[in-house]
Amino acid sequence: MKANLSNPVLMKEIKLRFRSPKSFVGILFYLAAMSLFVIGFIYLMTQDGSSGGYLDPGQSYLLFTMLTYIQLVLVLFITPGLTAGAISSEREKQTLNMLLTTSQTSFQIIIGKLLSSIAFLVLMLVSSLPLYSIVFLYGGVSPKQLLQLLFYFLLTTVAIGSLGVMFSTLIRKTIISMIATYGSVLALLAVTGFLSVFFAVLSQGGASPAAHLFAAINPAVLTASLLAPDSGGFLHEVTNLRWPIWLIYLLFYLVVTATSVFVSVKSLRVNMARGK
Incomplete structure (x- = not known):
């Protein structure tokens, strides 16, 4: 049973990634930049004469919103960039043939590459939680909001990673794989937003399922709906x-993840056979 659950590809990739000093230096600089941003924001807000030298819940909520959108951009x-070279880099280094001759199944290889690639980003998200705890000191934000945002950020990370x-x-x-992945991210942000507005205008005030669906799968729209429920009402x-935005988003990105993993597993050894 233990042998069936083990994934040597995942363990090897995680060890190589997290034993590299570059990983920890990257997290150090990221947290340093985020900390300077938080400290600078609090300093500027408390220097305002109208605030009385303290941070009110409205300003705390503004800080939380800005941190959330920074995380979304991240x-x-x-x-x-972390996932688009997972398999193609092995092919370019001519090590994929050796990997495929092992006892690992295609599913284990794909899942191992996917999880090891996004593990670093997940660590960055988790390591920023102490910065969010500063926001809770001043009120204006509920733990439920933070947990919801972290869950959907994790879902988005896995979905985009599976596309990569x-x-x-x-x-x-x-390089072409990376361009295609970034193009998909751009489509999820810009194209869905444009199509949502387009179909909403086309409906001329009537019910527009297409506009609602395209808006619901946009990461920025979902984040806004979780931060401010009034935006969802708008x-x-x-x-x-x-229709609930969070449910449409959840179902869509679960389907994207499952489909991407399925295509990757089915195409891994087929492409190698063609490349020989």
Whole structure:
């Protein structure tokens, strides 16, 4: 049973990644930059004469919002760089053939590469939790909001990471795979936002399922709906639909993750056979 659950690919990749000094230096600089941002924000807000030298819940909530969107940018633009070369880099180094001759199944290889690639980003997200704890000292934010945001950030990270691994499996060149993954992220942000507005205008005030669906799968819209429930109500007013944004987002990205992993597993050894 233990042998079936073990994943040597995952263990090897995690050891190589986390034993590198670059990983810890990267986390150090990230936390240092975030800490300077938080301290600078608190200093500027408390220097305002109208605040009386303290941070009120409204300002604390503003700090929480800014930290959340920084984390969202981190997820959307670092995840492709960590995952888009998972398989293609092995192919370019001519080590994929050796990996495929082991007793590891295609599923174990894909999952090992995916989890090891996003593990570093997950560590960065978790390591920033003490900065969020500063926000709780001043009120304005509930722990439920933080847990919801972390859950959906993790879901988004896994989904985008699975897209990166899929493109890395299908495309032989890492740079092209990275471009395709970043293009997918751009589509999830900009294209879905544009299509949502387009269909909302096209409906001329009537019910617009397409506008609601495209907005619901946009990471920025979901984050706004979790931070401020009123923004979700605004979307309901525009599209005249009451479908829950969080549920649509959850189902869509679970399907994206499952589909990407399935395609990666099915294409891994097929592409190698074609490349011989």
